[in-house]
Amino acid sequence: MAASIARSCRTVSRVKSHIIFAKSSYLNALFHCSSSTRSGLLLSLHNRGLLKESFPEHASQAELPDLLRSGPQTVYCGFDPTADSLHAGNLLAIIGLMHFRSAGHEVIAVLGGATAQIGDPSGRSNERERLSPATVEQNARGIMESLHRVFTHHELHFSPDPSRLGRLTVLNNRSWYKDWQVLEFFSEVGRCFRMGSMLSRHSVQSRLKSAEGMSFSEFSYQLFQAFDFYRLHQIHGCRIQIGGTDQLGNIMSGHELIHRKTGEEVFGLTVPLVTTSMGDKLGKTAGNAVWLNPDKTSPFEFYQYFLRLPDNSVEAYLKLFTFLPLAEVEKVMEQQRRDPGKRTAHKRLAAEVTKLVHGKEGLESAKRCTNALYHSSIQALEQMSDTELQQLFREAPFHELFLDPGSTVLDACRRAQAIPEGPRGYQMIQDGGVWINHQRAANPEQVLVLGQHILSNGLSLIRVGKRNFYILKWLSM
Numbered sequence: 294m295a296a297s298i299a300r301s302c303r304t305v306s307r308v309k310s311h312i313i314f315a316k317s318s319y320l321n322a323l324f325h326c327s328s329s330t331r332s333g334l335l336l337s338l339h340n341r342g343l344l345k346e347s348f349p350e351h352a353s354q355a356e357l358p359d360l361l362r363s364g365p366q367t368v369y370c371g372f373d374p375t376a377d378s379l380h381a382g383n384l385l386a387i388i389g390l391m392h393f394r395s396a397g398h399e400v401i402a403v404l405g406g407a408t409a410q411i412g413d414p415s416g417r418s419n420e421r422e423r424l425s426p427a428t429v430e431q432n433a434r435g436i437m438e439s440l441h442r443v444f445t446h447h448e449l450h451f452s453p454d455p456s457r458l459g460r461l462t463v464l465n466n467r468s469w470y471k472d473w474q475v476l477e478f479f480s481e482v483g484r485c486f487r488m489g490s491m492l493s494r495h496s497v498q499s500r501l502k503s504a505e506g507m508s509f510s511e512f513s514y515q516l517f518q519a520f521d522f523y524r525l526h527q528i529h530g531c532r533i534q535i536g537g538t539d540q541l542g543n544i545m546s547g548h549e550l551i552h553r554k555t556g557e558e559v560f561g562l563t564v565p566l567v568t569t570s571m572g573d574k575l576g577k578t579a580g581n582a583v584w585l586n587p588d589k590t591s592p593f594e595f596y597q598y599f600l601r602l603p604d605n606s607v608e609a610y611l612k613l614f615t616f617l618p619l620a621e622v623e624k625v626m627e628q629q630r631r632d633p634g635k636r637t638a639h640k641r642l643a644a645e646v647t648k649l650v651h652g653k654e655g656l657e658s659a660k661r662c663t664n665a666l667y668h669s670s671i672q673a674l675e676q677m678s679d680t681e682l683q684q685l686f687r688e689a690p691f692h693e694l695f696l697d698p699g700s701t702v703l704d705a706c707r708r709a710q711a712i713p714e715g716p717r718g719y720q721m722i723q724d725g726g727v728w729i730n731h732q733r734a735a736n737p738e739q740v741l742v743l744g745q746h747i748l749s750n751g752l753s754l755i756r757v758g759k760r761n762f763y764i765l766k767w768l769s770m
């Protein structure tokens with residue numbers, strides 16, 4: 294069976310692009326040793342859409358499957374702390390690492406405490422602002438937290454047998470650059486690089502053509518990432534680096550350095566840069582990033598982001614961002630096609646990714662907030678903890694007020710600035726356009742009633758029209 298699939302893929306490969314060629318090789322790898330999880334890994338990553346390119350192209354198709362079959366390998370991916378949290382766009386590389394870990398390979402996440410100070414020009418049309426060492430250090434703590442949280446949730450919720458997971462190590466590349474003298478570095482490492490190949494990198498070429506050009510620091514970035522790979526290769530036996538597609542040039546520089554210094558072959562794999570069918574970069578809503586740390590993007594907002602993805606992105610996302618077997622993805626998609634209104638696939642996607650990033654509690658909290666705000670659940674509203682309320686408050690304007698005796702529905706709406714001033718606002722309530730705690734409040738003069746307009750946790754949720762929410766928290770004197 295596998296042989297015939299492989300044969301038919303090879304036939305197609307002669308006429309189509311290299312990705313199909315890659316497919317035939319991965320299928321070959323599977324065919325040679327279909328019983329081992331390790332060797333099936335590349336095929337599985339490929340089938341999920343997680344592999345974009347492999348480097349060096351030919352060697353990675355022939356030798357990499359052999360290498361993976363030969364025993365546990367060490368794989369690394371780096372993250373520069375240019376912000377104080379990772380974001381949804383970083384998730385694919387992390388998920389790539391997780392797949393390797395689940396197949397028993399050792400995984401290293403490198404925090405770029407040193408490289409963040411240089412600033413990677415890859416995929417950027419202008420130079421990053423310089424970050425002070427103190428900012429980078431603070432950011433590194435936030436990124437550490439992101440990594441720690443997602444890897445822990447992966448272990449807890451997505452690893453049937455955690456004892457079989459490969460080891461995870463997190464390193465900061467500052468630890469090996471802090472002792473280098475600049476002259477030593479350039480005379481020892483710099484001389485291993487050729488200007489021709491450094492200049493040929495896409496990140497360099499595109500910037501040289503731009504009006505802004507490129508600073509020497511940015512140009513030198515590839516030296517540092519290359520040296521990281523070399524060092525990890527020397528000390529940890531690391532032979533595979535994963536990164537986004539924009540990282541291919543830096544990975545190639547590492548390959549060149551290691552090859553020149555040791556004569557050994559190493560490999561690079563890139564994960565795709567995901568955009569929604571609307572063309573938005575994944576993890577951006579209206580230009581804002583969807584962060585992995587809950588103090589920046591709450592579990593509720595995170596869940597909502599995945600819930601609202603366009604319909605025609607959801608199948609690809611289920612394959613990329615969840616660990617559901619592909620047969621299960623197919624089942625979910627079938628349910629979705631039968632009854633699109635139920636949004637089964639979106640709900641499953643949002644639940645799986647939220648559980649990975651925010652754990653079971655984060656997912657429950659996201660669902661509670663969703664029920665309270667969008668599914669008219671008074672019970673959910675009443676059960677909300679203070680932090681959950683704060684999450685809701687980020688979605689809706691929030692006012693804390695002292696309750697004057699005799700306050701009316703109109704007073705509450707005015708103080709929440711939910712209705713226009715004057716008779717128009719009064720009329721809006723009378724016309725039935727205002728709900729308090731999910732019940733229509735059509736009498737502006739009605740005095741607020743505890744247990745109805747004001748919940749036991751001191752909360753009033755005002756809704757005007759379909760989606761305009763305002764939250765009042767009544768303080769007792």
Ligand SMILES: N[C@@H](Cc1ccc(O)cc1)C(=O)O
Pocket residue numbers: 370371372373403404405408413466517518521522540543
């Ligand atoms: N350059 C990578 C981060 C990185 C840093 C150090 C490395 O060794 C590898 C990767 C990025 O910007 O995404």
